[in-house]
Amino acid sequence: MRPHDMGVLFDECAQRGGATLVHLDRPFDLPTERRTSYDLAQLATLVEETAGWLAAAGVGPGHLVAIVKDNHWDYDLLACAAIRLGAVPAQLTARLTGEPLMVLLARLSPRLLVTTAALLRRERAAGLDPAGLAERTVVLDAPIEGAIPVDEVRGSTAPAPRGRGDDELLVIHHTSGTTGVPKLVGHSTRTIIHKLARPEAVRLPKIAVRRDDTVVNASSYAHGRTFCWTASVFCLAPREIAILTRQTVDEADLFLRAHPPTVLEALPATFAELRPLTARLDQPFRRVRLFISTYDAVHPPTLRAYLGATGRRGAVWMQGWGQTETGPLTFRFHTRRGLRRTDATDARHLGRPVPFKTRLRVVDPATFAPLPAGRPGLVLVRTAARAPSYVGEVGRWRAKARGAWWNTGDIAVRDRSGAVRLLDREVDHVPGVSCLELEDVLESRLPWVRECVLLTPAGRRPLPVLVTADGTLDGVAFKSAVEDLPPLDEPVAMTEAAVPRTGTGKVRRHALLERLTGRSDTSGTGRWT
Template sequence: MSLRKPPKNIGLLYDWHAQQRHQTVVHVDRPMDIAPDLGTDFDANQLATLVADTSAWLAAAGASYGSRVGIVKDNHLDMQILAAATARIGGLPATISALNRTDDIVIMLRKLDPAVIVLTANVFENISRVEDYPLAHVPHVVLGTAAVDTTNIKTFQLTDLAGASVPPANIRPDDQPMMVTHTSGTTNTPKLVVHTANTNRAGTRVEFLPIPGGVSRHSDTVLSSVSFAHSRCYAWMAAQLYWAPKNLVAVGDHSVHVAERMFSIHRPTTVEATPNVYQHWMPIVRRRPELFSQVRLYINTFDTMHSSIARPFLEASKHRFVLWGHSWGQSEVGPIAAGIFTKKNIKKGKDGSNPHMNRLGLAWPGIVSVKVVDPVTMQEQPAGKPGILMVKSTSVCVDYLGDRDRYLAKRDGEWWNTGDYGIKDRLGRIHFLDRVVDRIENSSAVEIETTLLERIDNLEEVVVLSNGDDAPLPVVSPQAGTSFDRQRWDRAIADLPKLQDPVVMPWEELPRTSTWKIRRNELRSRIGDEKVLSPEKLDQRFI
């Protein structure tokens, strides 16, 4: 008899799903790097077999119970397969996005101290050029063909490991580390976030709730285009295999042409992406709104959402009760709260006013508690007064690998310092304002960005950088084929808090994280001290 809920450990998840009455078929946008000959469509049995076979060659490469495995590769659902295969034999997988800077990847790998590293050829080429690369002695399983000399680094190809015997499952206890992911890294090198099976399951509880309209139906086609290295995807995968939609579409390449192809083929009924990915897809929804006509639920995670971006997607849907779920969470905690929006409550006001999407509702009752504290005294704030958002939940991670002191500095007993800045109103609803390190006194960078994107419709991105006692600095990116109109800008900012003259930067040049957030510290460094505070002058306590 199968379990009612999936097993807590990801190493057993795919075997469990293959035993269920309702199963899902997984579709990916390109063949898996770990299985380039198996195509792009996988049923439940094929996924379970792939996890087992992958655990065999990982063991042959040197992974074993208790060892750590670094997984550094291009964005693809196979990162989750690799993690499950590692956990299946009692190893500790660390999924690291290839979009991180090479120096940061090396730093994270050194903290991890892996027994085996699995990486795509492009990542291997980059790290092999690092002077005095410290992990040359560690077995590297290179996916694809690297155009570098591998003489001085121990390497395997998949063909070297093929045919290895599948070892028996050997799962670690649920209270021991099960997987490692990393933070987005908007301010510095991403931190390695350690979760156990218990904390990961606690972060999945929200998605197991039978929320009407909010969970997948067996008839659904669910499309997700996020960072599959992220802790969000561990919870997402368990929840989707539990609810078992008809199709699960994983799009690792966020580009317009790939997304348009996958939407054309699969016509999803629910869609999840990051805010900046939705923003990047605006040309699709404007040119081919029919591709979104059947969507009943949109979800965004990882960052704040702008109403001018969500609105055209909602309007493209012909579903009577289409919803937008704006989720607030963190790698370290999982989901904390969510705002629910409809076509009606996201419309512009008759006076031209623009609704903001940083009103996130109540923290998930019975699962997460949130309080607001003063950044200086750390005393709890009354309703309506801004401060640091602190969270209490059994889903909080158990460590920052290699950064224990930083982890302990962010804990205050049972409470976790999110580093986010906001308020709770009289009803207890959370209103997100900014990251604490980026906060603007008596205003909100997020709300200014939302307003400007609404008023100037040819801007693809606006980033408002805090600047101490001086006026904030906006960085703007016009859409391709358009130019920045200074007169239009001046009209748009007339009733806003004082801003410096904007810096115009092409969208492609904006430094981004693996979740497509803006690397604000790197952006500050590129602009220079003469216009904006350098990263070193920011309040570093809450990073």
């Protein structure tokens, strides 16, 4: 089966006779039974029921439905229900707060906002009201002034599914937002389903989901990667799918041991958070044959810990690099044997372009002339999966699109084999220095540092921010670690809770820079953020 119409995905999978069971670590936020296991027919019914109450709330063909709620996979069930009605879902993580959230909702001007009373109370306490930017608002948890409780619209019969053209707007996601307000990326059925999800639904040796797999996903479910994953994984019909939303070590341990994965996909931040589990005697990763990571690099010590924890010979770690606008652009595969030869900067080697799907070139940022292998420059990519536009920022889209080529805004080096080594985002780049690689070096030399972030204030040396357990640092050890490195500013220590992050766990670098220095201007131009 190949995915096509997301509005009836679960109906088609159930009609095909698929036996996949879905297990949740907590019940959905949607108004339904408080259960944690579903078969395909039950998921299809839930999507249809959700389409019924969305229609009762006034949603119809062509309308925009903004979804902002706690992190759970029912983001995609809500999206499928809106698509079933011919509407366009816009999935926004609840980690967006304040001005960024209000800006994105203003750009969308949705027919309906689906959210929670808790989120509305949080924003109203800051003097903002997301409900004021939508024609109507439905809350999933509790009544609140200015919104419709979901129980008032539940129980309505859903209209018949509505189709749409392959090039019509299907779904809207936002970029990570590490450098400011995220962009809204609108994908069509052709780009996100035909060009991204369908290739992933092919049973390739070693890296495709099998029918006897238990697939565990621990992600940010508001983002485009999970929507694409939903389209493909159910067509591959594994035996079990397990959804992890609680990412504290002890909560995740119980769930993972109840559903030990053979395929595990997670955010890089989640892999780092759950790494202590790999050292336990009764650890849950002993059956994993395939690890999958996207969004950001995973450091070699973490790769070694997970690949060392599985008892499967030939286990593989697949690392993807891409963007919301394009989907995956390069892949790299790690094995236990290969990791023995890696060093602290190896995480920034992103592999080669996806065969037959993407092309890549490195160009001079000033002239856009192609650069030879070994010269750092701006990365341009070409892929048929590129989204049609940004929502509400057409001019910004045109500034990054150069004919069929797309400006990623990343600075990288390409070697003679075609492999890519990422140096920095252009907006944060300091000529002659890779801050990302220096971060990896410092983390390898300072084991008491949970994460190192190098900020690049304009006109100053890079500023090291060291995330530690208690927000303090060993100054003597730091000075020893940086003796042979380019000059750095005096370090700042912070606790994990103090670091502003995106929905995918990335550091919001510009917000952190402004907090620490009072300014957000960086060493790069920022022309292509």
